[in-house]
Structure formats: structure tokens, C-alpha cells
Ligand SMILES: Nc1ncnc2c1ncn2[C@@H]1O[C@H](COP(=O)(O)OP(=O)(O)OP(=O)(O)O)[C@@H](O)[C@H]1O
């Protein structure tokens with residue numbers, strides 16, 4: 043039974059005696075020996091099963107040692123070969139070494155210990171080489187994998203960088219337009235109900251349709267919903283549908299590629315893509331042209347869209363918060379807004395009440411806006427006295443919270459010696475009409491209603507008299523009052539000519 047444990051050595055020599063000598067000696071040293079008496083047999087053997095080392099005679103009939111070496115280098119480049127030269131011709135040996143032989147011995151090999159030494163050295167070297175090669179292959183493989191990973195990561199980074207750049211550009215555009223998000227102020231029951239609704243719907247991811255008059259705080263509500271949602275780490279992107287020219291809607295929403303229309307000088311990401319995995323706030327949603335509503339519906343339903351000028355379909359996942367100060371259902375009935383789109387947007391309706399329906403909030407809001415404005419001006423906020431609050435609460439605020447904010451900013455600028463005053467618009471005609479109605483129905487009028495009525499009546503007289511107080515046809519005569527009484531009343535009511 044051959045010892046299969048030791049390294050296998052193929053001894054190739056046409057001299058049988060020498061072969062046997064080497065074989066017996068090396069077997070004694072624990073090697074497994076296979077013999078071949080010519081070059082062809084040696085190569086055939088190598089093709090069949092591998093060995094660890096070849097002892098190769100150079101001069102042989104048929105295929106000689108040089109031929110064998112040349113073919114081996116093609117098929118078994120790693121097999122260590124010790125050539126045994128009988129001629130002692132140096133050129134012969136050098137040629138063999140150049141052709142890839144590991145070592146050489148000269149015949150006659152009288153001291154077999156030299157053979158053993160050469161064999162051991164060649165095997166060791168082969169082991170080292172193999173180990174080296176394994177390491178190198180491993181390293182190369184690792185480098186390849188890392189390179190692939192890096193390339194993919196780089197590509198992703200590049201994509202991210204572009205995305206961020208575009209997001210930045212968008213944010214820069216927005217910075218001027220959007221006030222920093224301040225908390226929502228208001229403790230009235232309507233406001234508390236609204237806050238409760240915000241808390242309820244925010245985490246659900248459902249589309250929200252916010253309705254309310256201009257300046258009621260719809261945008262603030264949209265921001266509050268986004269900030270309380272799991273998407274808060276992702277962007278809230280705003281599109282003001284009222285300010286986009288009709289022909290640019292599609293590009294604004296979905297983006298375009300360079301050259302897709304005149305003026306498209308470079309690729310542009312649309313708002314939908316910017317808002318991916320975040321929230322898209324469609325302000326004034328009622329302004330979206332009918333012909334684009336179908337495409338909007340598609341992205342809401344399927345999450346798919348194409349950039350203008352491109353076939354490639356992109357996917358997004360976006361939560362929509364829309365706002366409108368129109369009656370959108372009425373728009374649907376008039377055929378100006380698609381019903382299916384309306385239902386997609388109106389999953390959860392939130393109505394922001396006008397300020398006149400929550401006058402309890404006026405003092406807090408007024409105080410808040412006044413101190414904000416004073417801080418900006420670097421002045422001490424003047425106190426808001428009861429009479430001021432009463433005056434502010436007597437007003438109907440057709441421009442809602444925004445009007446109150448503007449009023450307080452003006453008041454901060456015009457306040458003198460710590461005393462604040464307001465220039466409020468005239469109460470709407472509706473107030474007077476409502477008063478007439480209430481009076482006619484026999485209802486009791488409040489002090490406030492009477493004051494409003496007085497104010498309205500005085501304004502009417504002034505307007506009719508072209509703001510002339512004294513003389514024939516003057517306001518004092520019209521009201522059957524002494525001109526001085528009227529003058530002081532005008533002052534007390536804070537009436538000014540531009541209010542007429
Ligand atoms: N409850 C509130 N607390 C504090 N500030 C508020 C509140 N509501 C509104 N505001 C402020 O009033 C201003 C108008 O609000 P916002 O822009 O949200 O109104 P809007 O309903 O979106 O108005 P429009 O219909 O004109 O777009 C903003 O400066 C906002 O910060």
C-alpha cells in the first residue's frame with residue numbers, strides 16, 4: 043500500500059536504474075514516488091493526478107526535459123521541478139531555469155543527501171509560494187469586493203449629494219418665504235380641539251386636507267402635523283400651487299431633464315422626489331390646473347411619475363398635506379376639481395376656524411406677536427391693558443391671525459412712551475347688518491355690539507360728509523351732535539380717514 047500521506051514526487055528519467063535509486067531512497071524518507079520513463083508519460087501523469095514535485099531528467103528520447111518544462115508551464119505553472127542534467131552543460135541548465143525549473147542537480151548524484159536537501163527546499167518553497175498566492179488571491183478578492191462596494195457607495199453618495207444640493211437650493215429659496223416654525227398658540231376650546239385633531243392624525247401617515255380662511259394658520263397646522271409624524275426626520279416640502287405658472291406645473295411637481303423645453307438648461311428634481319419618504323405640502327391646492335390633476339392622482343395612487351422629457355418611471359412614497367381657502371367640494375361640483383383627486387386628498391379633513399370664532403385666543407396671540415415684534419426692534423414691550431384687549435376682541439379680523447400679527451407689528455413700531463395703539467380696519471358691514479337684524483328681532487344688544495354700532499354709524503356719517511365735521515352737511519350736523527363732541531368721539535374710536 044503506498045503511503046499517501048507524504049508529498050508525491052514524480053521521478054522522470056529514461057535511466058531505470060537511476061530512477062529506482064532515487065525512488066527507493068526518497069520512499070525511505072517518507073515520500074510517495076511515481077515514476078515515468080519518458081516525457082510524454084510524465085505529462086500524461088500530471089494531467090491525470092497532481093503531484094507535489096517533479097524530478098526531471100533533461101536528456102531523454104522523445105520529449106526531452108526542456109519540452110516537458112515548456113508544456114508544464116502552460117498546464118501546471120506551480121509545480122516545482124528539479125532538473126537533473128547529465129551533460130553538465132551550463133547553457134542547458136540555464137535554459138531549464140529560465141523555463142521555470144526550481145532547482146537543478148548534476149549527474150551523477152553521488153550524495154543522495156544533496157538530493158534530499160534539494161527536494162525539501164523545493165517543496166518548502168512551493169508551499170510558501172502557494173501560501174503567498176492564496177493570500178494574494180484572498181487580498182485581490184477582497185480588493186475587488188471592496189472596490190465594488192466603494193463604487194456602489196460612491197454612486198449612492200453622488201446621488202445623495204445631488205439630491206442634497208437640490209434640496210438645499212430649494213431650502214434657500216424657501217428661507218425668505220417661510221417663517222420659523224413657532225408653536226401654535228391658543229387655549230380656546232376650538233383651538234384645543236384642533237390641536238387634538240393634529241395629535242390624532244399626525245402619526246397615521248394619512249393624507250390631510252386643511253381648509254380655512256386666509257391667515258388662519260393652515261401652514262402652521264401642516265408643519266405641526268409633519269413635526270409630530272414619524273416622517274419628521276425627512277423633509278417637509280412646500281409647493282404653493284397659486285404661484286406656479288400653468289405651463290410649469292408638471293416640471294415643478296415631477297422635475298424635468300435638460301432641454302425638455304425652452305429654459306430647461308439643466309436637469310431638475312421635482313418637488314415629489316424631494317419629498318420622498320417625507321411630506322409634501324400642497325398649499326392652495328384648488329389652484330392646480332384640471333389637466334394636471336390626472337397626473338397628480340396617478341402619483342398619489344401608484345407612487346409613480348416621470349420627469350418631463352424622460353421615459354424612465356420613478357417611484358416615490360410621499361404623504362400629502364393639502365391646504366385650501368376655497369370650498370373644494372364646491373370646486374368639484376363646478377367641474378373644476380376632480381372628484382377622485384378630492385377624495386384622495388381629503389382622507390382626513392382639518393378645518394382651521396377663523397379668528398373671530400375664537401376671540402378668547404386674541405389676548406394671548408396679541409401678547410405673543412407684540413413681544414416678538416418688540417424683541418426684533420430691541421424695545422421693551424408696552425403693556426396690553428384691558429381696554430386694548432377689549433378693542434382687539436371687538437374686531438372681526440377678516441385677515442385672521444396674520445392680520446393680528448401685522449397689527450401688533452405696526453403697534454410695536456408706533457407705540458409711544460410705553461403706550462400702545464392700534465389702527466384697526468372698520469368692522470365689516472356684516473356686523474352692522476347683523477346688529478340691525480338683532481335689534482329688529484328684539485334681541486338684547488351687548489355693550490360691545492352697541493359700541494360697534496356707534497363706530498359704524500359714525501364712520502357712515504363721516505363718509506357721507508366727506509370727512510367734514512362742521513358746517514352745513516357736515517358729519518356733526520348729520521348726527522345732530524356738537525362738532526366738539528363728535529371730534530372727541532372720533533378720537534376715542536380711533537377712526538382715521540383711510541378707514542372710510
Ligand atoms: N395659532 C397660532 N399661533 C401662533 N401663530 C400663528 C397661529 N396661527 C397662525 N399663526 C401665524 O399667523 C401667520 C399666518 O399663518 P399661516 O401662514 O399658517 O396661515 P394660512 O392659513 O396658511 O394663510 P394663507 O391662507 O394666507 O396661506 C403665520 O405667521 C403664523 O405663524
Ligand SMILES: [Mg+2]
Nearest residue numbers: 260261325365
Ligand atoms: Mg398659507
